[in-house]
Amino acid sequence: MRSAVSVILSNPSSDPNMSHPDYEQTxxxxxxxxxxxxxxxxxxxxxxxxxxxxxxxxxxxxxxxxxxxxxxxxxxxxxxxxxxxxxxxxxxxxxxxxxxxxxxxxxxxxxxxxxxxxxxxxxxxxxxxxxxxxxxxxxxxxxxxxxxxxxxxxxxxxxxxxxxxxxxxxxxxxxxxxxxxxxxxxxxxxxxxxxxxxxxxxxxxxxxxxxxxxxxxxxxxxxxxxxxxxxxxxxxxxxxxxxxxxxxxxxxxxxxxxxxxxxxxxxxxxxxxxxxxxxxxxxxxxxNALKSQIIQRNASLQETNKSRTNHSKTMSGTEILxxxxxxxxxxxxxxxxxxxxxxxxxxxxxxxxxxxxxxxxxxxxxxxxxxxxxxxxxxxxxxxxxxxxxxxxxLPEDEKIQKLMTLSDLYIKLGFRRKSSFYQRLAATYYVSARNPNTDWDQCYNLMLQSLSGHDLTLDPSDYQSEGERGWGKLQKVVLQDIVAAAKRVGHSSLATRHMTLLLQVMWNELSPAEKHECALQLQNIAAQCEGSPIPLVLDSGLVIPPANLIHIPTAENFQVHKLKPHQQPVKLEKVKEDYGPFLFTPLNFGSMERKTSNKDYKLNYLWVAEEECEVKLELTNPLPFELEVSNMRLLTNGVVFETLPLTVTLPPEVCRYPVTLTGTPKEVGELEILGYSTHTLGVKSNCRLKILPKIPHSQFTIEVVPALPLLKASINMFADQKQSTPTISLYAGESAMCELVLENIGRGLIELIDISIDSSSDSNILSCDTSELEKQLPLAEGSKIVLPLKVFAAANFINTYPTDGVSIRSSLFSGTNSYPSLSSFKHGVFDHLGTPSPSFRSGPSSLNSLNSQFNRLNIDNSIKGAECRIKVKYSGKPGIDAGYCRIATLTLHVDITNSILISNWDVLPSETSSHFYMVLDVMNMTNQEVEVKYTESKSILIEEGESCRVPIPVERCPLTKIGQYFQSEDSIKEIVDLNTACSEHIASLVEVAWLMGNRQGTATLKGITLSSHMLDIVRMSPINWDIWLNVGEAGGSGPFTVTLGECIQARVIAHNSLSRSLTDLSLSVHIFQDYQNGTCNFNLDTRLAIAGPSHLYLPEVRLFLT
Structure with a gap:
């Protein structure tokens, strides 16, 4: 436009030019x-x-x-x-x-x-x-x-x-x-x-x-x-x-x-x-354009950019008439x-x-x-x-500035924000140029601030997106560096610190490692004059400079709110459920839009306790090549009062994921919002809120704080030196030991509720606690103790359960003659699938040598077996108990059980009376010592290491009150199994085999023993009982009865129906034999005995409970 094609018509005179341009003319x-x-x-x-x-x-x-x-x-x-x-x-x-x-x-x-x-x-x-x-x-x-x-x-x-x-x-x-x-x-x-x-x-x-x-x-x-x-x-x-x-x-x-x-x-x-x-x-x-125009321009260069942009919209071409x-x-x-x-x-x-x-x-x-x-x-x-x-x-410098500011204003009206800001920055440089006799760094700084918006920059870090680019990164770095320099020349060190902090916060991804190092050192030098703080700064012009924070120095890689330790975690007390009537369900989500919350707000599903120290763990990275000291680290919270403890940590150069633990104590009950943490590094105090941390997915963590609870220390006194973390006791199977459960109140406040429960991994009878005196010692004061006795019993299976083949099972279950109507129609093969061990002998003579050879062939596991018992102590006190919360202290006791004796085989024999039978057991010593086995009140036997011995034990037969319902005509599998179980439990309740080994002793039970059909006939009480009277008034059958040769004996047999139903088609017979006491019996006594009267009687029916 300014072409030189034409000849200049005149040369300049001494002062031919217009003195002052008017840039506001229209x-x-x-x-x-x-x-x-x-x-x-x-x-x-x-x-x-x-x-x-x-x-x-x-x-x-x-x-x-x-x-x-x-x-x-x-x-x-x-x-x-x-x-x-x-x-x-x-x-x-x-x-x-x-x-x-x-x-x-x-x-x-x-x-x-x-x-x-x-x-x-x-x-x-x-x-x-x-x-x-x-x-x-x-x-x-x-x-x-x-x-x-x-x-x-x-x-x-x-x-x-x-x-x-x-x-x-x-x-x-x-x-x-x-x-x-x-x-x-x-x-x-x-x-x-x-x-x-x-x-x-x-x-x-x-x-x-x-x-x-x-x-x-x-x-x-x-x-x-x-x-x-x-x-x-x-x-x-x-x-x-x-x-x-x-x-x-x-x-x-x-x-x-x-x-x-x-x-x-x-x-x-x-x-x-x-x-x-x-x-x-x-x-x-x-x-009428002048009606809306201000003739004299009195606007100060100190006015903010917002006041300029209010008139920055492009005017339309509509004519105003x-x-x-x-x-x-x-x-x-x-x-x-x-x-x-x-x-x-x-x-x-x-x-x-x-x-x-x-x-x-x-x-x-x-x-x-x-x-x-x-x-x-x-x-x-x-x-x-x-x-x-x-x-x-x-032109003089002031008129150049006015020209540039007018250009800036007009570019704003055009919508050219970056170009407008360029001329504002250029005008700022004229305020401090060497040709300007009246250097004004304040005006330079103010214009620099006004030029930020055109470069997509603001002084508020919250305006910057956490992801994605915003504007022109390289240019923005230069602009912010210029503002820092201007603030330093103004003499406002706090402003220079704030702007440099902003540069490191919002331009971090645009800086190279060398630039990060340089800016960090520059910030440290500036902050040495006036440290930065996370509070707004108000300028004399009224402009508010929002706080900036060093969220990248150090960088938080992980932020994890930890649970309390297991023994400190609060648990909700169980309440009895009340019946509130029918439960109504609808798939319609009324007001679901209003109930939706931000995915970044994370509600924790565990609890903290008031007046209890809590932890938050961070992983920090030092991006700088020098040692970084971070002091006064604290948690930032909202909601209930939270007393956080300061922490100082020194991060090595360029360290990654350095673990740091911040602690604090909630002082009130309610919801606690954890918003982030504060730091003091490079001379700048920063509030690093989670919502602005790029690597933390949640903007805040919300956790419920429940009322204070007492603290109980639970321990087991074993009466012996225990160096293991988990108490351990070694016992022989069937042996018992005593120890103590010590409960000590190490917290603040009374413990008003204590409830003890025991859980075992194998047998619930291994560990038991006597809590009869517990209620009398409550409430438990601070520093007080309660000592409760604990009984440890080495419960084990004393019955040999080695697997046998199906033939032996079948022969043992169905051997013998079924002499009772209820067992007359068993079907062979129905128990083939049952793994019931079968005794290998019957009543009668047998040698120990044969037994020993059989035991040697047994595949018996003689290793030490471990059982783990867990003691849970549920306790609570005010004020937590009023809110329905308690704590659980858990102890673990490990019991090592070594085999003592083993019942390798068993059988039953009838006794001299109908009310008893003999339980014959083969007892094997599984220890490496001699064991004394006491099988009745007055009888005992010594068994050498690895040897076995057969002992008979008299046992009362199983009464009909326990098994009478199984005498039915149906031969169902369930009835046979239930009958076997009832008889087995009856034997286990009556028979205990005591053993003694030095100063150690114990008992073996027959729990889990199984019986064949022949054994069941002997074990259970007969449904018909009879009494034998010899010479009226003298009962016979229970002992020897002496008579002279040729003497007449009057025998009276009285039979009783003990069942709850009638019996039909019964025959009552008397058999007489002579025992030679050498294992031979003579049943042919026709020449030696004369019988007057019937020896056999047929009864068509005997009613229930009748004779």
């Missing part, structure tokens, strides 16, 4: 009357002056009816300062002329009043070439009886306005300002009429300030000069019409001027005509939006041909950009703004 300023409002004297405070100025500034528009009855809309622009050099450009563009002057002062004496008047007149002289009229507002005098009256000096030729104060007493101020604007309009209107009535030959050549020396040597009467003069005057008339509210006439004059000036290549004024043409067209399209303007037809020569931008583009091209028009070019670029933004022409606006960068002007 197209509407072409249609305004420029008025200067000055503050005079020292009596009037700046606050009061600003109040007066604001009131004046609101009266920026008046409606005036001209001489032909047309209502003119006149606009004014009020400024507080205006350079005289800019006023010199009034012929080139009339809106740059200062037309009015308003001074505001306050006085109390005549001298002060005279000084105000003198100063006012000096300003009139300063702008006398363009000034139309002026007003002098004086406060505090000449306004009623309450104010002094002073006379103005004779040289004061202006109109003065007197007010007592700047408040309600000056209510006529607005009217006076409106009247002042009307007066300026009429002067302007008269000037316009003068110019419009000038003859062509008398039109003077209007000049820009730098063109005056070009008149030397020129023929002013030449045709080109005349045409140039007329074209410039026509353009001047267009400016006056625009200010006078005649927008349509202004467009006509601008078009005519442009045509005339193009004929003579008057590029500078052609540019001005094009600019005026676009401004007039915009004024017609948007006649007043009702009166809607009634007026739009002139046909109004430019379209595309033509408006085209004319601005042409004006910029022509301005760029003149070195002395650089300020004008910058201003028109800003105007064109604002117009393009208002017309929603984003690319055109960006084009105009980009052109400003290539305009090289020798």
């Amino acid at each position: 197209y509407h300023h072409h249609a305004t009357l420029l008025i200067l409002v000055k503050h005079l004297g020292e009596e009037l405070s700046n606050k009061s002056f600003q109040k007066i100025f604001d009131r004046i500034n609101k009266i920026n528009n008046v409606k005036v009816v001209d001489s032909v009855g047309i209502t003119r809309n006149i606009w004014a622009r009020f400024v507080k300062d205006y350079p005289v050099g800019n006023n010199d450009w009034g012929d080139f563009q009339t809106h740059r002329r200062l037309l009015g002057l308003i001074t505001v002062g306050k006085c109390k004496t005549q001298g002060e009043f005279n000084e105000i008047c003198r100063t006012h007149e000096s300003y009139k002289v300063k702008y006398t070439l363009t000034l139309y009229d002026s007003r002098c507002i004086v406060l505090g005098i000449n306004d009623g009886p309450n104010t002094p009256n002073f006379t103005p000096p004779t040289n004061f030729k202006s109109r003065a306005l007197y007010y007592a104060t700047d408040g309600e007493e000056s209510s006529t101020l607005e009217n006076n300002i409106s009247e002042f604007l009307s007066a300026l309009f009429w002067v302007l209107e008269s000037k316009r009429h003068e110019r419009s009535r000038e003859k062509i030959e008398r039109v003077s050549l209007l000049l820009a300030p730098f063109e005056r020396r070009d008149l030397v040597g020129l023929d002013m009467e030449s045709r080109s000069i005349r045409k140039r003069s007329f074209g410039r005057m026509t353009k001047h008339l267009g400016d006056l019409c625009l200010q006078a509210g005649l927008y349509g006439d202004a467009i006509s004059h601008y078009n005519a001027a442009a045509d005339n000036l193009r004929a003579v290549n008057d590029w500078l004024w052609i540019a001005s005509a094009c600019e005026g043409l676009s401004a007039a067209s915009m004024c017609i399209r948007y006649p 007043e009702p009166s303007s809607l009634l007026l037809p739009r002139p046909n020569n109004v430019l379209s939006p595309e033509d408006i931008c085209k004319n601005y583009r042409e004006a910029i091209i022509h301005y760029s041909k003149y070195q002395n028009a650089g300020v004008i070019e910058i201003e028109v670029c800003f105007k064109a950009a604002r117009v393009a933004i208002e017309l929603n022409m984003v690319l055109q606006a960006a084009f105009f703004l980009q052109n400003i960068i290539f305009i090289n002007l020798n």
Whole structure:
């Protein structure tokens, strides 16, 4: 755009340029009357002056009816300062002329009043070439009886306005300002009429300030000069019409001027005509734009970026028209939006041909950009703004800053946030450049902060996503580093620490290992001056800097909330279930959306106890190549009061997953939320919350804290030195031992409830505890003990259960004659699947040698067998017991059981009486010592190591009260099995074989013994009992009965039905034999015995319980 194709028409003079560019100018300023409002004297405070100025500034528009009855809309622009050099450009563009002057002062004496008047007149002289009229507002005098009256000096030729104060007493101020604007309009209107009535030959050549020396040597009467003069005057008339509210006439004059000036290549004024043409067209399209604009820009560079962005939305192209303007037809020569931008583009091209028009070019670029933004022409606006960068002007640093800030504001309106932030950062560097005599690091720092949003950066770490990229990482690192440097130069060490902490928190993944090391050392040096803390910082401007935390130094790899130790864990006491009626179920989830919680909130399914130390284990990684000291590590919690203990740990260089345990004690009952942990490292205190830790999946852990519970120590006193962690006792099978269960209250509070239960892995009879005296010793006070006796019994299976084949089982179960009706119809083979060991002998003589040879063939396991017994002590006390909680102390006792004696075989023999039988046992010594076996009250036998012995034991038969229900006609498997079980339990309850080995003793039981059908016939009581009476009154059958040879014996047999049902078809027979006492019996006594009466009797029926 700034091409060098044309010849520069003039060289710069001593000071031909405009003094100060106005970067806030808009197209509407072409249609305004420029008025200067000055503050005079020292009596009037700046606050009061600003109040007066604001009131004046609101009266920026008046409606005036001209001489032909047309209502003119006149606009004014009020400024507080205006350079005289800019006023010199009034012929080139009339809106740059200062037309009015308003001074505001306050006085109390005549001298002060005279000084105000003198100063006012000096300003009139300063702008006398363009000034139309002026007003002098004086406060505090000449306004009623309450104010002094002073006379103005004779040289004061202006109109003065007197007010007592700047408040309600000056209510006529607005009217006076409106009247002042009307007066300026009429002067302007008269000037316009003068110019419009000038003859062509008398039109003077209007000049820009730098063109005056070009008149030397020129023929002013030449045709080109005349045409140039007329074209410039026509353009001047267009400016006056625009200010006078005649927008349509202004467009006509601008078009005519442009045509005339193009004929003579008057590029500078052609540019001005094009600019005026676009401004007039915009004024017609948007006649009330100034109503929403602030004329004087007073915004401080310290304001936050948010206040700027409130006005950053792109304005739409909708035309804002007043009702009166809607009634007026739009002139046909109004430019379209595309033509408006085209004319601005042409004006910029022509301005760029003149070195002395650089300020004008910058201003028109800003105007064109604002117009393009208002017309929603984003690319055109960006084009105009980009052109400003290539305009090289020798401006002071403060004006460069103002230019860059204006660019930033306009780029924000376009939505170019990063570009806006770029110019803000560039402006910040000008505040501290070497050429700036007034270096201001505070302003530099503030602008750096404002530029963060354009780079997708904020000061709040919570705005950054935990995953994914946000913006431009390499650029963001540089921006944050610049802010840290600016904060250090400001002298605010806490800010520098905070920003460096933020850099390490949010830019960690963008930093290389070397950069991480460098930044960490830099942070450590900065924090040495002022350590960082996790609290917001409030600046003097009111900006709040949120806290930042070192969540990566060190890095948390794992965060685990631990359960209490097993003996400290609370358990819910079981309650008796109450019947609440039917349970109603519905698959509908009413309100399920409201009940859904974040997956990151994790509710733990175990409990902590108040006043009990709890643990959280972490795994930390040190990413830095030097030793890292982390001090004052504590847990961050919410909810119930939690007393956490500080921890200091030193992490080796670049260590991974270093275990750390944090402890604390809950002080109240309820829900405890564990939010994270705090650290103090590199001089920065950080709150590392779980929700911002990248490697922890949960944002918090919630755990229930139950009321305090007492603590019980349970131990077993074995009366011997025990070095193992688990108490162990070794016993022979059947042996018993005593030990003590010691319960000690080592906690705080009374123990009110103690419940002891024992669980064994093999036999429930191994361990037993006598708790009869327990209740009497409760409650258990602090430091007190309870000692309970424990009995350990080496329960074992003394019956040899080696497997046998099915044939022997069958022969043993079904051997012998079934003499009872209930067993008359057994089916062979029904018990083939039962693994019942069978005795290998029957009643009668047998040799021990044969037994020993058989025992040697037995495959018997003689190894030591272990049994584990677990003692559970459930206990509780206030206040936990009131909430229904208790604790369980668990002890384990290991019992090693060595075989003592073994019942390898067994059989039953009938006794001399019907109420007893003999249980014949083969007892084998399984120990390596001699064992004394006592099998009855008065009989015992010694058995050598590995030897066996057969002993008979008299046993009462199983009564019918236990087995009477099995005497039925059905031969079911279940009945036979149940009968066998009942008889086996009967024998086990009556028979115990005691053994003695030195000072150790024990008993062997027959629990688990099995019986064949032949054995069952002997073991169980007969359903028919009989009594034998010899010679009436003398019972026989139980012992020897002596008679003489040839003596008559009267035998009486009485049979009883012991069953609960009748017996039929019974035969009662008497058999007599002679025993030779050598194992031979003689049953043939026909020659030796005579029987008078029947020896056989048939009974058709014997009723229940009858004889």
